Amino acid sequence: xxxxxxxxxxxxxxxxxxxxxxxxxxxxxxxxxxxxxxxxxxxxxxxxxxxxxxxxxxxxxxxxxxxxxxxxxxxxxxxxxxxxxxxxxxxxxxxxxxxxxxxxxxxxxxxxxxxxxxxxxxxxxxxxxxxxxxxxxxxxxxxxxxxxxxxxxxxxxxxxxxxxxxxxxxxxxxxxxxxxxxxxxxxxxxxxxxxxxxxxxxxxxxxxxxxxxxxxxxxxxxxxxxxxxxxxxxxxxxxxxxxxxxxxxxxxxxxxxxxxxxxxxxxxxx
Numbered sequence: 001x002x003x004x005x006x007x008x009x010x011x012x013x014x015x016x017x018x019x020x021x022x023x024x025x026x027x028x029x030x031x032x033x034x035x036x037x038x039x040x041x042x043x044x045x046x047x048x049x050x051x052x053x054x055x056x057x058x059x060x061x062x063x064x065x066x067x068x069x070x071x072x073x074x075x076x077x078x079x080x081x082x083x084x085x086x087x088x089x090x091x092x093x094x095x096x097x098x099x100x101x102x103x104x105x106x107x108x109x110x111x112x113x114x115x116x117x118x119x120x121x122x123x124x125x126x127x128x129x130x131x132x133x134x135x136x137x138x139x140x141x142x143x144x145x146x147x148x149x150x151x152x153x154x155x156x157x158x159x160x161x162x163x164x165x166x167x168x169x170x171x172x173x174x175x176x177x178x179x180x181x182x183x184x185x186x187x188x189x190x191x192x193x194x195x196x197x198x199x200x201x202x203x204x205x206x207x208x209x210x211x212x213x214x215x216x217x218x219x220x221x222x223x224x225x226x227x228x229x230x231x232x233x234x235x236x237x238x239x240x241x242x243x244x245x246x247x248x249x250x251x252x253x254x255x256x257x258x259x260x261x262x263x264x265x266x267x268x269x270x
Contacts, residue, residue, distance in 0.1 A: 010049065010104070011078055012131070017055060018072035018089065025056035025073060028110075029103055035124045042092065043119075047110045049103035059095040060110065069094045075116070079131050079162075086158035090116045118158070122151035126202075130159050135202040141192045142183050149188040156195050156204035163202060164221065171222040178229045181236030187252055190240065198222055209255060216263040225264040233269040 010029045017023035029049030037043060052060060055070045062068045069092070076087040097111040129135040141152045161168075179197040184190045187208075194212070195203040199221040206212030206220075216224055230236070240253045260267050 011082060013047070014076040014078060014084070015056065015073045015090075015093075016076070017070075018074055018091075023054045025070070026051045026053040027078075029107075031075075035119060035121050037121065042113050042115055044096075045112050045114060047112065049101050049107045050110045051107055052098075052110055056093075056095065056110070056112075060098045060108075063095060063097065068096070070112075077127055077131070077159075083162070085127070085130055085162040086155075086160075088116050088118050088158065090114045118154060120147075120151045120154045122148050123155050126152055126155040127159075130155065130163070130202065135163075138196050138201050139183075140201065141189075141196075146186065146188065149186075149192055152202075153188060153191055153195075153204070153207040156192075156202055157207055159202070160199075160204040160220070163204075164199065170218055170220075171226075173223055173225050174227075175222060176227040176229055177222070178231060181230055181232035181234075184236035185239050187240065190236065190256075197228070209252075209259060212256070213259050213262075216259070216265065225266065227266040227268060228260065229268045229270060231270045 011027040013028040013031050015025035015028075017025060027050065028047035030047075032046040032048060033043060034045050059068045059070045071093060072089065072091040073093055074087045075090045076084045079085050091114065093112050093114045095110060095112050098108050101107040101109045103109075126135075129140070141149060144152060156163075177197045179193050181193075184193055191205070191207045191212070195205040197203075198205045203221065204215075206215045215221075218224075237253050240256075241251055257267060
């Protein structure tokens with residue numbers, strides 16, 4: 001989606017019906033509360049500087065009633081040019097309040113409740129870094145805690161096509177990629193390091209073992225065979241001990257090497 005226009009620099013979000021692509025629900029400058037879960041799992045989101053259209057606009061005439069429920073939609077995150085960086089499926093979108101916005105004349109501040117499993121707490125700043133071009137050097141994830149690493153990986157996953165838009169084709173087979181094991185303290189930190197090694201800062205190359213297996217099938221930055229030079233692998237191996245995930249009951253490290261071997265990846269343990 002490219003929605004660049006008169007006020008594209010202000011618009012950070014766009015909503016479109018999941019049922020009918022032509023049913024565009026409008027833009028919003030901000031989405032306060034988007035990354036905060038309530039006790040019932042729903043989120044109360046204030047769409048600040050909103051220009052409601054379509055079904056969402058119709059719902060505003062029925063606040064407090066059953067017809068205020070808009071249904072399901074795709075919530076797109078936009079860059080400074082109005083280009084979609086990634087989108088999430090949101091369901092049970094219901095308008096609960098609306099009023100004139102102080103951000104810009106003619107806009108509204110619309111409050112909705114919605115459900116979204118994939119929007120992880122802690123990922124707002126990562127999206128901002130993608131949007132502002134600050135995701136431009138390796139290692140920005142090193143200081144994150146366990147929750148932060150999961151959030152980092154979620155943004156890497158949902159923004160992967162946008163981040164690779166200037167190099168959409170896989171790198172040629174035979175490349176050598178270097179992964180530093182010093183920052184690998186658990187499975188998620190390994191996925192952060194692997195994605196960065198192959199696709200650069202904020203890069204994605206799986207966020208569980210099954211996803212790594214899928215990525216090795218091509219279409220995610222490189223197509224096998226290639227070489228992975230794993231520096232400080234002994235440090236990583238001791239930390240990854242017994243981190244089994246899904247496809248095997250063995251230690252995480254051994255299962256990982258098995259997956260690489262299945263795809264003819266030459267792993268050099270340094």
